[in-house]
Amino acid sequence: MVTTEQTQKLRGWFAGRLPDDLFEEVAEVTADREEITVVGRIPEPRLAEDASDAERKAAVQSRIQEFRERTRETRMAVAREAEHRFGRKVSWGVRCGAERALYTHVAAPVMTRLRQPERQVLDTLIAGGVARSRSDALAWCVRLVQRHTDDWLTELRDSLEQVQRVRAQGPDAEPEAGTEGGAEDGAEDGTGEAPETDKS
Numbered sequence: 724m725v726t727t728e729q730t731q732k733l734r735g736w737f738a739g740r741l742p743d744d745l746f747e748e749v750a751e752v753t754a755d756r757e758e759i760t761v762v763g764r765i766p767e768p769r770l771a772e773d774a775s776d777a778e779r780k781a782a783v784q785s786r787i788q789e790f791r792e793r794t795r796e797t798r799m800a801v802a803r804e805a806e807h808r809f810g811r812k813v814s815w816g817v818r819c820g821a822e823r824a825l826y827t828h829v830a831a832p833v834m835t836r837l838r839q840p841e842r843q844v845l846d847t848l849i850a851g852g853v854a855r856s857r858s859d860a861l862a863w864c865v866r867l868v869q870r871h872t873d874d875w876l877t878e879l880r881d882s883l884e885q886v887q888r889v890r891a892q893g894p895d896a897e898p899e900a901g902t903e904g905g906a907e908d909g910a911e912d913g914t915g916e917a918p919e920t921d922k923s
Contacts, residue, residue: 725754725755725756726884726887727884729754730752730753730754733752733754733759733809734749734752736805736808737749737752737761737801737805740801740804740805741763741801742797745763745794745797745798746763746764746765746817747763747764747765747766748763748764749761749762749763749764750762750763750764750818751816754809754811756811757811757812757829757831758811758812758813758814758828758829758831759805759809759811759812759813759814760813760814760815760816760825760828761813761814761815761816762815762816762817762818762823762825763815763816763817763818764817764818764819765786765787765790765817765818765819766786766819767783767786767819767820768782768783768785768786770782779820780822783819783820783822784822786819787817787819787822787824790817790819791817791826798815801813802815812829814826814827814828814829815827816828835861842857844860844864845857845860845861845864846860848860848863848864
């Protein structure tokens with residue numbers, strides 16, 4: 724698990740490495756074992772006060788796409804450095820007003836074994852048209868748990884960080900491994916294009 728301190732170091736690295744004029748601010752930096760996701764805030768388009776909701780939405784979507792194309796090379800260069808330094812793929816996203824959009828993100832496969840009652844839950848979701856496959860149904864279940872137990876998951880992560888700190892102080896503890904590691908192949912806007920990457 725990536726600790727709060729490691730996430731703060733990642734956020735600091737990106738804040739220092741990114742050009743000052745790329746984002747208004749680095750809004751989010753999140754990480755797991757496979758991926759670092761960087762979401763920055765970009766300025767909203769200027770519109771007339773009486774602009775309709777449809778006009779505002781179209782302007783924001785256009786601004787997000789324009790930013791993606793204009794900054795691709797800069798973001799690729801930063802991603803290459805980060806992937807070499809931290810051993811994870813880098814994904815990008817933006818916040819523009821109330822809109823949040825991810826340009827790329829890694830869809831990492833997760834293998835699991837389920838007993839019949841658990842498989843039946845997934846098959847029911849498929850039969851009901853909620854999911855297209857068992858893997859899609861499993862992802863749907865994870866998102867549902869995440870949505871309804873966010874406070875509990877946050878408390879659990881905090882507890883795990885405390886356990887890691889206590890272990891690190893033990894007499895046989897080895898120096899804590901940092902967030903750096905070997906390089907991996909990059910994703911789009913990184914160093915290449917991985918087949919598992921969702922280019923939404």
